[in-house]
Amino acid sequence: MHHPWQDTSLTAPTRAAQLLSQMTLEEKLAQLVGVWPGSDAGSEDDADVAPMQSEINSDVPDLTALLPHGLGQLTRPFGTAPVEPGEKTRVLSDDQRKIAAANRFGIPALVHEECLTGFTAWQATIFPTPLAWGASFDPDLVEHAATLIGRSMRAVGIHQGLSPVLDVARDPRWGRTEETIGEDPYLVATIATGYVRGLESTGIISTLKHFAGHAASRGARNHAPVSIGPRELADVVLVPFEMALREGGARSVMAAYHDLDSVPASADPWLLTELLREEWGFTGTVVSDYFSVSFLEVTHRVAGSPAEAAALALTAGVDVELPAQRCYGTPLLKAVQSGEVSEELVDRSVLRVLSQKAELGLLDADWSPVPPVLASGEAVDLDPPEMREVARRLAEESVVLLANGGGALPLNATGRIAVAGPLADDVAPMLGCYTFPRHVGVHHPELAVGVDMKTLLEAVTDELPDADIDVVRRAEDTAGADVVLMVAGDRSGLFGRGTSGEGCDATDLELPDEQGELLDELLATGVPVVLVLLTGRPYALGRWADRLAACVQAFFPGEEGGGAVAGVLSGRVNPSGRLPVGVPRHTGAQPWTYLAPPLGQKGDASSIDPSALYPFGHGLSYTEFAWENASADTETLDTDGETTVGLTVTNTGERAGTEVVQLYLHDPVARTARPVNRLIGYTRVHLEPGASADVRFTFHAELAAYSLGDGRHLVEPGALELRFGASSGDMRGTVPLTLTGRERRVGYERVLRCPATAHRYGA
Structure with missing residues (x-):
């Protein structure tokens, strides 16, 4: 007999609500936590968590203790210790069978892994780091790589990938600069959105991190406070997240470690609920960065106990505590039972988690713990020739x-x-x-x-x-x-x-x-x-x-x-x-x-x-390119209009090569101090010797929008310059453009992308 929440003809939220209505408080809370088998979190032998305070390890139950109530997530079964992939796939399958059998609803865990440079598993293809993705200026190839990464993860039973990093690099002394895609929000946005599309196309949930502003820390120190204004937040930090959510379809966001103007990101209801959900319309899950809920108590000192930390994070909008249960376990249970925390907040997050499990097929009556690669009988190969070839190209x-x-x-x-x-x-x-x-x-x-x-x-x-x-x-x-x-x-x-x-x-x-x-x-x-x-x-x-x-x-x-x-x-x-x-x-x-x-x-x-x-966008070739005939379809444009701008690029050298044509915006006079040049478009153009390409960009006036600090963006009439550059410091052509008409305020739905085409001809 099937239950209503197993009916695949119903929407995922409807199925989740049906199941939620039958759960005890203990069963609900079990869906909001993960366990990390094989990790001694906080031990001197665990490089990933060694700096974490010893208090974090107290009252962390193991897998067996949680099973009767169910389990939200399994943390990094492949990425914690070196195990042969085929063996680990079978172990994960057995664990999922045990997890589902132990709770009265038969619900398995959602399994997540890191995939920043490919699936972080032993013997899996190692792709270039995200900073190299940025250097490629090739979102299509990054999307293809992510598609292959997602397929390999899904085949062995993984559901969620903790990637990509959308932090815009602000100070290269920061150790995590290698994880960023670059220093420009448009480049980060377009490359990251390609990665998100690829991962999500395979059914893997893409998790955007670190929301938001983590790379802008004082002194470029890890976990350090961030002190930036609302304009920098809106015009630089948030842009990649907006595009990756709206165009990429990412279904998860990771709350960051830092505090933003003294408010920890994991306890910020404006960031995680008002902006992310109410203004942007995000309906997926917000997961904590590892231990970030506990950090509200032990490092930020804005909570006096695990229960207070849980209340702050849950109220702000953190749905799932990762990597293991501490604050969202017994402390939150007691706080809800005593009336200190509303059970409605728990229900809000559980509904999101169960909706996602329904989308993944984990609530279906015919769900099987056997992942696709085992069901097919194929050998588990995480580094096949096709993936190596894409890693080589990238x-x-x-x-x-x-x-x-x-x-x-x-x-x-x-x-x-x-x-x-x-x-x-x-x-x-x-x-x-x-x-x-x-x-x-x-x-x-x-x-x-x-x-x-x-x-x-x-x-x-x-x-x-x-x-x-x-x-x-x-x-x-x-x-x-x-x-x-x-x-x-x-x-x-x-x-x-x-x-x-x-x-x-x-x-x-x-x-x-x-x-x-x-x-x-x-x-x-x-x-x-x-x-x-x-x-x-x-x-x-x-x-x-x-x-x-x-x-x-x-x-x-x-x-x-x-x-x-x-x-x-x-x-x-x-x-x-x-x-x-x-x-x-x-x-x-x-x-x-x-x-x-x-x-x-x-x-x-x-x-x-x-x-x-050597400035942003710089790079040389073994051939030479001539840029000429920069032009626009019109000299004036309404503040809600669009036009086409372009130029001709010719390979004047003796060998085939690829030029990266970059389009920058220069705003001579604005209400706030604006960048001298700001990237708004780019495209790779491969040309044989003697060949040319007419490169065209579709420019919308909303690409000139900038924040006034109130969360909205302004498009104002006035003079602009669109500059074609081989880098941010090497302009090869300029097109003047005047915006006319009324002043406009635009928000989340504004145009963010400047599409490009290249018509090739000649030798």
Whole structure:
């Protein structure tokens, strides 16, 4: 006999309400928590949670204690310890069978995993880090990658992915810069929305994080307070979340750790309910960042007990406590029973959780604990050729050629090459902190990486079989070399265990671990030096820029990164990556962003030049492109109208290549201080030698909107300039445009995207 909540002809909220009406308070609360099997949260052996206060571990029940009432979520069954994927899939299937059998409604758990650089599981494909996604300027390829990642997760029984990160980078000293997509809200929004679409298309719930403003912390410190105004919040921080929710269809949001103007994000009803739900219309679930509900008590000190922390978070709009039950368990139960917390708040969150389980098929009468890959009888392969191929393409597109003034690149295929640097023969600089080897594998030194990878030395040796390649440990050993390949970079980690990654913040932007000193010694030899950077953040290069023969930047490019970078060095790959964050000139001129208004740019009022050495959007190619005939369909446009602007790009070089055409907005006079240039559109254009493309952007007047600080955005009549740039500092064409008509206020439904097309012709 089927129950009403199992009737698939009814809507998910209707089914959820039917089930909710039959639940006891204990059964309701069980749906709002997760358990983390295999994790000793807070122990010295657990890198992911080691800094968390010991108080958080008290009164945390295990899986067995929760089962009679049901279970909301299972936390990271694949991403906690190295287990062979086929074996773990079978164990998860057995666990789900036990969970469903133990509660009177037969409800399984919703299972979540990290997927920031691919499925964070041993032997799963390791994609480039999100900062590399940004460098690709290719949302379609990122969407394709996310689709493959989602399929692999769904096949083994995962339902929710804790990605992508939509934080806009504000200070590259922040250790989690590698997790961001870049410093520009439009780039972050479009790339992240592509990722969300891909993940959601497979049935995996995409979780947007960290809501909101986490990357704008004081001093670029992890978990530090954020002090930004409402305009920066509206015009920079929130834009990616708006697009990813509205266009991407993300069904989950993660509340962040920090406080925003002294109000912790996980206890902010304006942020999580008034803005997110009432104004934006979000109907999915809000999950806590790991332990962030407990942090209201033990770090923010806005709650005096776990019960008070639970009440604050639940009232604000946090539906699910992750990664394990503490505040939403017995403390919240007693608070509701005593009348201190309304059961209506519990019902509100449980309804959202059950609605999502209904959408996923977890409430269906024919639900099976056997995941698709086991049902099909296929072997579990988390690193198939198709995924490796997309990882390769994304890695290749993300490599940025910063400089080549000495013409040292491509490398001579038969030359004498000295390779230097402590990371040249190490896979670590290919891997971000949320890859399995750097997140978990570092605690298992006996463990293999799990996927086939090449160090840069191995990849260059394979790429240039006829070259004479020597590894040198000291500068004096470079004698006789035609060129020195200096490989510098990061080892990612967590909470101070690396030079980049969560909790691995930097006091300045010097190359870490004395790599700068080695570079100085190599440059002093007089042998041309090509600097290759494999990092999680940009480092200041001003002291070396005019002495380098060439410079290549890659941001943790993943398992195929060695071949991708080697391909650029050899010339097999014509570089097309563009900087998603500017490369600083000086180590201490932070924070700074290209989005600074005139007063924030270089000027006579200060002795400091904060501007980037290589600006946002910069990147060179092995061919040349001519830009000409910038124009618009009209010189005037109503404040609610749209027009087409464009120009012609021609490959004037001798080899095929890809140009990234960027469209910037310049607002000469506004009511608030505006960025000198702000990205509003971009497109990749691949051209054969001699070929041209007419590139066209559809510009809507609402793209010129900006916040007045009241949550609404203003579109006002007046003069604008639309600027076509090869970077934020290299404009190739300008189109004047005057907005006419009435002043307009626009909100969440305003136009956010500037679509582009390219009509190719010629050779």
